Amino acid sequence: xxxxxxxxxxxxxxxxxxxxxxxxxxxxxxxxxxxxxxxxxxxxxxxxxxxxxxxxxxxxxxxxxxxxxxxxxxxxxxxxxxxxxxxxxxxxxxxxxxxxxxxxxxxxxxxxxxxxxxxxxxxxxxxxxxxxxxxxxxxxxxxxxxxxxxxxxxxxxxxxxxxxxxxxxxxxxxxxxxxxxxxxxxxxxxxxxxxxxxxxxxxxxxxxxxxxxxxxxxxxxxxxxxxxxxxxxxxxxxxxxxxxxxxxxxxxxxxxxxxxxxxxxxxxxxxxxxxxxxxxxxxxx
Amino acid sequence: xxxxxxxxxxxxxxxxxxxxxxxxxxxxxxxxxxxxxxxxxxxxxxxxxxxxxxxxxxxxxxxxxxxx
Numbered sequence: 001x002x003x004x005x006x007x008x009x010x011x012x013x014x015x016x017x018x019x020x021x022x023x024x025x026x027x028x029x030x031x032x033x034x035x036x037x038x039x040x041x042x043x044x045x046x047x048x049x050x051x052x053x054x055x056x057x058x059x060x061x062x063x064x065x066x067x068x069x070x071x072x073x074x075x076x077x078x079x080x081x082x083x084x085x086x087x088x089x090x091x092x093x094x095x096x097x098x099x100x101x102x103x104x105x106x107x108x109x110x111x112x113x114x115x116x117x118x119x120x121x122x123x124x125x126x127x128x129x130x131x132x133x134x135x136x137x138x139x140x141x142x143x144x145x146x147x148x149x150x151x152x153x154x155x156x157x158x159x160x161x162x163x164x165x166x167x168x169x170x171x172x173x174x175x176x177x178x179x180x181x182x183x184x185x186x187x188x189x190x191x192x193x194x195x196x197x198x199x200x201x202x203x204x205x206x207x208x209x210x211x212x213x214x215x216x217x218x219x220x221x222x223x224x225x226x227x228x229x230x231x232x233x234x235x236x237x238x239x240x241x242x243x244x245x246x247x248x249x250x251x252x253x254x255x256x257x258x259x260x261x262x263x264x265x266x267x268x269x270x271x272x273x274x275x276x277x278x279x280x281x282x283x284x285x
Numbered sequence: 286x287x288x289x290x291x292x293x294x295x296x297x298x299x300x301x302x303x304x305x306x307x308x309x310x311x312x313x314x315x316x317x318x319x320x321x322x323x324x325x326x327x328x329x330x331x332x333x334x335x336x337x338x339x340x341x342x343x344x345x346x347x348x349x350x351x352x353x
Contacts, residue, residue, distance in 0.1 A: 079342055082349030097339070108332045109317045217328050 001038050003233055005031075006048065010237035013052040014059070014244025017211070018204065018252060020183030020264045021271075022131055028124040028177050029275050033284060040119070046218070047227035051234040053215035055242030060208040063249045067205065071096070091157040092205070098161045099168030099206050106172035107214065114175045121279045127178025128272030134179070135265035138187030145191075153195035156202050163192035171206060178272065181207055182252075186261060200256040204249055287347040293340040301333035 001009075012030060016023035027049075031038045039045055061068060067089070074090035075097075084094065118124070145151060170188030174181035182203045189199025221227060227234070278284045304319035304326040311321040319329025 079345060082345050084346060101336070101339070104332060104335075108319075108328050113313070113317065217331065 005036055006233035006237050007240060010052055010240040011244050014056060014241040015248050017056045018182055018245055018248040020180040020186060020261060021268055022128060022178050022180040025124045025128045025178035028119060029121055032121040043224045043226035044230045047221045048230050048234045048237060050215050050218040050221055051238035052241040053211055055238035056245040057208060057212035057215055059242040059245035060204055060249060063246055064205060088157045095164040096206055098164040100209050102165055102168040103172045103210055106175060111175055118177055124177040125272045125275035125279060127176045128268050131179050131183055132265040132269035134187055135183055135261040138190055139260050139262055142190045154193045156198050159192050166192060196256040196260055200252055287344055290340050290343040290347060294337050297333045297337035297340060301330045304329035304333055
């Protein structure tokens with residue numbers, strides 16, 4: 001992997017981790033489409049990816065720093081008090097805990113087997129197309145739910161713990177390369193009556209501990225001898241991934257105030273469909 | 286419910302210990318749950334410990350349930 005390729009992958013990671021277009025799918029498809037000889041299972045590449053994820057997680061933590069301070073304080077206070085209340089940040093904090101359990105367990109138990117089964121371009125392109133239909137279906141279902149009744153959107157803290165688990169399970173679908181973490185959890189958020197803005201915010205908050213834990217647990221890989229080879233690429237890439245992730249979350253929080261998932265659905269359908277044709281017809285092998 | 290939470294704490298601590306000791310032969314299920322002896326399963330152990338910790342928090346909430 002050259003320095004320029006590393007920087008490109010860092011920007012790709014920072015953008016595609018938070019846009020509902022699947023970072024994992026893109027990091028499989030784009031190097032394959034560009035015929036880069038990137039060994040995704042090498043120690044040096046894994047160390048590089050750990051730093052990119054750390055950069056992304058730190059960007060999310062910084063962007064939502066006020067929320068995380070309030071949530072952390074409220075969680076500690078509720079444990080010390082020994083009672084749950086309906087205070088906004090305390091409820092959001094426990095909803096995030098409830099939602100993180102299923103996605104965390106799915107990741108710990110099934111990540112390596114899912115990656116070994118589907119971590120190649122054709123499954124990734126197929127799941128990217130499926131990701132498009134998940135978003136189209138989610139928007140259609142939500143419009144139908146809200147067209148026929150006086151149903152109203154709810155704030156995040158008004159959803160139930162069962163709903164939080166459903167959103168967490170939906171986020172677990174992102175283990176499949178091509179299925180977007182934010183896309184699946186925003187769709188699940190919409191279906192439990194959050195509006196787009198709240199569903200996106202909840203999705204980003206829910207993603208933060210997952211991405212952070214996944215990267216922190218892999219930190220030992222940074223101390224492998226192979227990681228020293230890519231130290232400069234990793235540090236530069238991590239900073240770049242963090243900056244682009246911050247810009248992405250800033251853009252998306254504004255975007256979802258008035259817009260929906262359909263443009264991302266069209267992108268995934270076109271990109272995934274084109275990649276699927278190129279790989280299945282062996283134009284690119 | 287408090288008893289159930291207590292049982293969960295014990296179960297998750299045992300599961301965490303098994304993930305650290307990883308005593309079983311490698312297989313699809315034993316690898317997935319972190320008990321296979323091909324490598325240490327630190328992630329699994331941490332996940333089980335976190336679940337044990339959350340079960341303890343649940344006990345804490347159960348203890349004070351109903352108090353004003």
